[in-house]
Amino acid sequence: MKHGINSPTLPSLFLHCFILSLVTFGGGSTIISMLQKQFVEKLGWIDETEMLELLTLAQSSPGATSVNTAMLIGYRLFGLRGALASAAGSALPPLAIICVISLFYDQIRSGGAAINAFKGVRACAAALVLSVSLSLSISLFKKKDYFTIIIWAGAAVAAVVFRMNAIFLILAGFVVGILRFILFTRRRKQVNL
Numbered sequence: 726m727k728h729g730i731n732s733p734t735l736p737s738l739f740l741h742c743f744i745l746s747l748v749t750f751g752g753g754s755t756i757i758s759m760l761q762k763q764f765v766e767k768l769g770w771i772d773e774t775e776m777l778e779l780l781t782l783a784q785s786s787p788g789a790t791s792v793n794t795a796m797l798i799g800y801r802l803f804g805l806r807g808a809l810a811s812a813a814g815s816a817l818p819p820l821a822i823i824c825v826i827s828l829f830y831d832q833i834r835s836g837g838a839a840i841n842a843f844k845g846v847r848a849c850a851a852a853l854v855l856s857v858s859l860s861l862s863i864s865l866f867k868k869k870d871y872f873t874i875i876i877w878a879g880a881a882v883a884a885v886v887f888r889m890n891a892i893f894l895i896l897a898g899f900v901v902g903i904l905r906f907i908l909f910t911r912r913r914k915q916v917n918l
Contacts, residue, residue: 733770733802735810741768742795742814755850756791756815757783758857764798771801773864780861785895792816876901 741763749756757780764770771779779801783793792815799811865873876898883889883897 731768731770733768735803735806738799738802738807739810739814742799742811743818746791746795746815747818750846750850755853757794758853760791760794760798761857761860771798773861774868775801777861777864781895781898784891785899872905 742760745756745759745763749759761776761780765773765776779797780790780794783790783797786793792812795811795815796808799807799809801807803810862877865877880894880898883894884891
C-alpha cells in the first residue's frame with residue numbers, strides 16, 4: 726500500500742467511490758473496471774491479487790457487484806467504517822440519478838437522442854469491461870498458477886461457448902477451490918506422517 730500523498734483516508738475513500746459511481750455508466754462491470762484502475766493502478770491502495778480476491782467475494786455475494794466490490798475494498802482498508810463509507814459513496818450517485826430520471830422518464834424514453842446516447846455509452850462500457858478482463862487475466866498468467874489458469878480457461882469456455890449462467894460458474898469455482906484445499910490438506914498430512 727502506498728503511503729504519503731496517496732495514503733488512504735475515509736473521506737478520500739468515500740470521495741473516490743462517489744466520483745467513480747457518478748461518472749461511470751454501463752452497469753456493475755464497468756464500475757468494477759474503474760475501481761480496479763483507480764485503487765490498484767492509480768492509487769496503489771490494494772494490489773491485483775487482492776482485487777481479484779475481493780471481486781470474487783463480491784460476485785459471490787447477493788446485491789450489486791459494484792457496490793459489493795467497493796464495500797470490500799473499503800473493509801480491506803478501514804474495516805467496517807471503510808465498508809460503510811465506500812458503500813455510501815458508490816450507492817448515492819445512482820440513487821440520486823434514478824430519482825431524477827424517474828421524474829422525466831416519459832420524455833427520455835421517447836427521445837431518439839437519448840437512445841443513441843445510451844448506445845454509445847454501452848459500447849464504451851463494453852470496452853472498459855474487456856480492458857479489466859484482459860488486465861486481470863494477464864495477472865493470472867504472470868503468476869504461473871496453472872491450477873487457476875485451468876479454472877479460468879474452463880470458466881471462459883463455459884461462459885462464452887455454452888453461455889453458462891454466472892451463478893453456476895461462481896459456484897463451480899467455489900466447489901473446485903474447496904476440493905483443491907481439501908486434497909492439498911490431506912496430502913500434507915500424509916507427507917507429515
